[in-house]
Amino acid sequence: MTAPSHTGTESVRTSYKVRASELVGRNWLNTGGKQLSLEDLRGKITILDFWTFCCINCLHVLDELRPLEAKYSDVLVTVGVHSPKFEYEADPVALAAAVERYEIHHPVLDDPELVTWQAYAARAWPTLVVVDPEGYIVAHLSGEGHASGLESLIEELIAEHTEKGTLHRGDGPYVAPPAREGDLRFPGKAVALENGNFLVGDSGHHRIVELGNDLATVVRTFGSGVKGFADGDAETAQFNEPQGLALLPAALAASLGYHVVVADTVNHRLRSINLETGAVGTLAGNGVQRLLDAEQARTAADNVADADAWISDLGNDPLNTSLSSPWDVLWSEKANAVVIAMAGTHQIFSFDPSSLALRVFAGTGLEGLADGKPGESWFAQSSGLAADAQGNIWVADSETSALRRLVLAEDGSVEAVESAIGAGLFDFGFRDGAADQARLQHPLGVAVLPDGSVAIADTYNGAVRRYDPATATVSTLARGLNEPADVQLDDTVDGEPVLLVVETNNHQLVRLPLPAEALVVDEGAAHTHRPKTKVTAGAHELTVRFSAPKGQKLDDRWGDPTQLKISSSPEELLLGGGGTSTGLRRTLELNPEISEGVLHITARAAACDGEPGGEIPDHAACHLYQQDWGIPVILDAEGETELVLDLRGMD
Template identity: 40%
Template structure:
């Protein structure tokens, strides 16, 4: 509780170039700091020490699981590791914002979700964070081969921004052949038919599942019989047939007019799957990621920023653009797309769509003339009136206000909720970091817990008035939650198997 109070009192939130800050500026360390004893380490067979790292450039990545800006750093770090080989070590330091991220299980799930192989240490009481004077997620600290702090990078950085400083740091460093081997031992996870299912949608005849970590989309019947696998399991952006198309960590899904629309998050694209011709087409995005928070663009030339979910309403496709902290809108008639609601600043501000602020908007759902959204970084539920776009908050009160508390919506607490669905007069929320399914009754303004002990629920969709399907990200499965009692039962997909990893290495 003490840590929670401190976070709340110190929180001063600024977004500039992709970062979340906490607290006031403070002095940064000039020399490397020894890793405290007793911390939990991952992807190594013993805790690392500074002595292990001597002679190498070291990039300390201070992150918190679930932070979209932190997630954006992972591809750049992989590029750096590939380019510099063993002369560079990336060490992830989980200095968590959310209480759910202070556990070994929570961090291990993040490692599995994003296939991380570099050393990672859990800093639950933020000792390393404080020792290095860090105040924002993400922050990267570059250590030289002798242990000096050479540079501190605050906020999202590109490969190009990081490569030159790393190159300079290694100018007089020993060659790779002279360096001792590090005790690396990446975690080996069990293969599952689904891997981090991140999205789910239901039509009158089909259930669609975004099999995010397998880079594919699954179609099943309402009874769980496999109908189709779309994508070959290899990351990529190819259009074409069900077997030839490729995705990269797809998340949100929605059915509309004979097609399935996909937020292809890792590719920074929106895709359309024609259910009659069995073909995949890209409808928006140029495949690059950037911050274009103003204006409208030809859809295929637009630069997207982690599109997370999609929802149709009166001929327009609404997109939660998590990286821009905005809601975007795609117009199929003009084939254009652009920011529709939100200033681009991360926050919890209601009002007109031009002045509202969101915090990593994720799950979307519609009912009547309202678009509903969940913002994980403010643990909130938002309602957006259509078509004018006035935004109001139904639950949640701030970027550092989170927990598990039922009751009046204005008093209730969620923790990094990522999914939402309308069903039979109520909103149901995948309360991700609380491992719970919550219900928000718009008539009574009450929040209640429907089911607990889930395994990182990421998305939900009604299969029937009394059955909700829940995509459990850490559990790598779909469960059915029966209403009103909240009984949970497995919802397996008969005949589904994990893709063959070797096919992607050819």
């Protein structure tokens, strides 16, 4: 390992001047049918947003860009370049639905073969590339959290190109599609009520709907239907893409004054609903997306090597604590708490509504699939929760296409995290049989059936799958669905219980019988379609470039404030250079006996408010910058001997 390399550059602009490549793909959306070219964008500042609709970080970036698009509407054009991770995401109909669902108000290029992705050397979702009005690349950024830095760059480009006469003001190429009508719009999760009705997260209408037992009659709604955040009565309260719902035990609800907990996903909050009065309140979350809590940031500033310390207790002030895209919630009798699938930080949280204690229940915050103790486990955008008869909690871990289980101890804490199905971030498919060989594709929901088996809303396969813990086998209960996002056991019907499925892209809830005999399907396993980087075996130099944002400086008071964590799949790919240590350069030793694999890289850097060359003021705010990459590689004698990545601080 060599010494770390930091730049002193304050601008986020690239140090080189390269013409932007043409935008090539299958089709354009949100343009009224027009096929755009780079020439059509000349005279505008253009942000290319390389995204895929499964990715929670990409959804965060969509929201980060909205204020910039509104503020600079006459000079800025955002172009979403959709670069699919999963096979299902390459379906043009599914993409069109996602563009509608997430209210994307800019042109989107459908790039299923990753042609434009490769032309712009994107390596991670999301990636942002800024092109100036003359067609030159001026910034290339990975990850989220870049809004303020982009705003500074846009102001800089406006001034520069106004003076040069190369900035053209006026409307951009976006053309709005027709609005969709209907009682439900992209519903996400549902929960059964004691009266036989169902409460549904009507995410596309930004409200909660009570449906009658016929699954068609709208009994009442909670929320105005206007995207936003507001507490109040059922008519005036506001949500933002609510998803999961949890019904509290009657005695607890009576003592608390509310009955339902709502995962208000894009508001990064937990909300409450009183079913008797219709009142909506806020339980947790300050509306600021959680990246890293203050204690961890300070720890990282003091010694970034200690930033992995697992801090589970987040205190008893939930309204002043940041959350990140809570996707599902579940009341756990054994934990005596609301368990939260915190998709945005790849963790499981818990919330005690009586004591107001908020905790990290399991997960380090690193994205991936790793079992073990709760402070060692890795999740990837967990999106569905269900409890079994023993009180253990099953988790739909969507980005690893996995079914996980939290084994709870007698005191309600997590004893261990286990994986029943799933191989990793880039492995998926439609395969039944032995669980260790079975494959799912981005599951979002789970339910425990009367025999102890687990039903899985296998979302991108359009199916409901079944895992039997007794035999460790997987089968298929139903298929041909349109993005099933949730599944519940419904015993409100006459006769045997049935499956209640939230069919998101058909905007409805449907009942399906539990078949006497499940199907056994094997359409194979697959690996994420991403270009593999050719690398040579042996020594391989890795460099991550980072510059502290303007007004901040690297905090080296206690040594090197940067860190790399590196691992591989399979583990045998790395003979040397793995593990965690300070510095942003590392020499890797790649195994010539392994033909291909994935390098998992996490880079961190700590900076505090203060000017370069000066002292860091007492009580200065400190910031931890982090980016994760999964780089597919294939060993080739003609391959690269160096890998360069960018971690740009733009807080």
